Amino acid sequence: MDALAGLPLAYSVRNIRVEPNLVLAPMEGVTDLTFRRLIRKIGGAGLTVTEFIASEGLRRGAEKMEEMARIDPDEHPVAIQIYGRDPTSMAEAAKIVQDLGADICDLNFGCPSKKVCAHSGGSALLKDPVLAQQIVRAVRAAITIPLTVKMRSGFDSTQRNCPDIAWMCQEEGAEAITIHWRTRADLYSGTRAVDKIAETKQRIKIPVIGNGDIVDFASAVAMFRDTGVDGVMIGRGAIKNPWVFKQVRAQMLGLPCPAVDAEEKRHVLVDYYESCRAWFRSDRGALGRMKKISNYFTHGLPYASELRTTILRSQSVDAAIEAVNMYFDNLAEWTARGGTNRLDGSVAEEGDAAPFA
Numbered sequence: 001m002d003a004l005a006g007l008p009l010a011y012s013v014r015n016i017r018v019e020p021n022l023v024l025a026p027m028e029g030v031t032d033l034t035f036r037r038l039i040r041k042i043g044g045a046g047l048t049v050t051e052f053i054a055s056e057g058l059r060r061g062a063e064k065m066e067e068m069a070r071i072d073p074d075e076h077p078v079a080i081q082i083y084g085r086d087p088t089s090m091a092e093a094a095k096i097v098q099d100l101g102a103d104i105c106d107l108n109f110g111c112p113s114k115k116v117c118a119h120s121g122g123s124a125l126l127k128d129p130v131l132a133q134q135i136v137r138a139v140r141a142a143i144t145i146p147l148t149v150k151m152r153s154g155f156d157s158t159q160r161n162c163p164d165i166a167w168m169c170q171e172e173g174a175e176a177i178t179i180h181w182r183t184r185a186d187l188y189s190g191t192r193a194v195d196k197i198a199e200t201k202q203r204i205k206i207p208v209i210g211n212g213d214i215v216d217f218a219s220a221v222a223m224f225r226d227t228g229v230d231g232v233m234i235g236r237g238a239i240k241n242p243w244v245f246k247q248v249r250a251q252m253l254g255l256p257c258p259a260v261d262a263e264e265k266r267h268v269l270v271d272y273y274e275s276c277r278a279w280f281r282s283d284r285g286a287l288g289r290m291k292k293i294s295n296y297f298t299h300g301l302p303y304a305s306e307l308r309t310t311i312l313r314s315q316s317v318d319a320a321i322e323a324v325n326m327y328f329d330n331l332a333e334w335t336a337r338g339g340t341n342r343l344d345g346s347v348a349e350e351g352d353a354a355p356f357a
């Protein structure tokens with residue numbers, strides 16, 4: 001069968017067209033404005049989502065939360081995600097999200113963190129359908145923009161109840177549901193099981209977006225084929241490879257996968273570092289974020305561990321940029337001498353000089 005036949009290319013959340021139907025996942029400490037700008041610049045994502053924002057903090061006007069909720073005037077469509085357990089606070093925060101210009105307000109019913117679950121937020125709501133329903137109802141009544149919910153497939157293997165929770169959300173006025181196939185108990189391990197996503201898609205009328213371990217065209221197609229979802233969401237795969245949306249999109253249209261060369265990688269990484277410097281307004285804050293992203297981004301690069309170590313040891317943004325430039329200069333030289341000419345993780349041959357030597 002033609003791998004592309006029948007694959008959806010877009011979906012709509014009421015009047016919001018998500019095309020391509022590839023969504024950047026919300027990721028705390030990652031998908032701030034600087035990272036979302038990087039993804040938008042490269043292209044291929046049809047919707048971006050902020051990291052989760054505490055409803056309590058947002059409604060109290062906490063500066064940090066307002067900063068986290070900042071969106072660019074031309075960043076559309078964009079969803080702002082909030083979490084919490086108090087329906088009134090969630091409703092007030094959702095109203096702020098709407099006033100800030102978000103196209104969509106997304107509720108987090110999936111966070112596995114102990115801190116969030118201990119207060120019955122995030123994935124703990126999957127175990128408390130009554131409270132979950134009160135939250136969706138209160139938020140729905142407070143805003144006019146589309147409301148969506150992101151969840152895990154359940155709390156643990158004995159309670160994989162996302163079809164029920166998704167159905168409840170739909171009946172209360174939610175307009176799309178994203179499901180990460182793992183349960184809360186799985187954290188980030190577990191064996192791929194997307195059956196509950198497929199079941200939810202069968203059960204509800206609003207769009208369902210599939211999430212979990214999508215890193216390329218093959219894994220995106222597998223999610224579409226195995227579940228019938230309307231769109232897919234990509235998280236960690238986009239930190240490792242911010243070109244993933246562009247690449248998956250091209251292949252969904254039957255085009256070749258766009259190659260990414262070393263110079264483009266260098267340019268994007270240095271550009272990102274400069275954005276962090278401007279955003280955090282201090283080397284300390286910027287370095288923390290840069291180191292986190294670099295850990296993912298450098299995966300698959302030859303001798304990446306040496307580059308990572310050097311970045312981790314950097315005491316200033318300038319030093320980190322110098323390390324990146326030196327790495328790519330050395331890599332270019334090494335490539336010219338016959339080393340691997342693709343940054344696709346090909347293993348260097350015995351005796352080759354390391355690009356970072």
Ligand SMILES: Cc1cc2nc3c(=O)[nH]c(=O)nc-3n(C[C@H](O)[C@H](O)[C@H](O)COP(=O)(O)O)c2cc1C
Pocket residue numbers: 025026027028029030050051052081108110111150180211212213214233234235236237
């Ligand atoms: C560093 C990190 C932070 C995350 N923060 C959030 C968050 O703020 N809100 C949320 O709904 N999910 C969050 N997630 C979960 C992701 O959105 C996504 O569901 C999960 O990583 C699975 O998708 P992936 O395999 O494509 O990464 C986070 C994941 C990671 C790795």
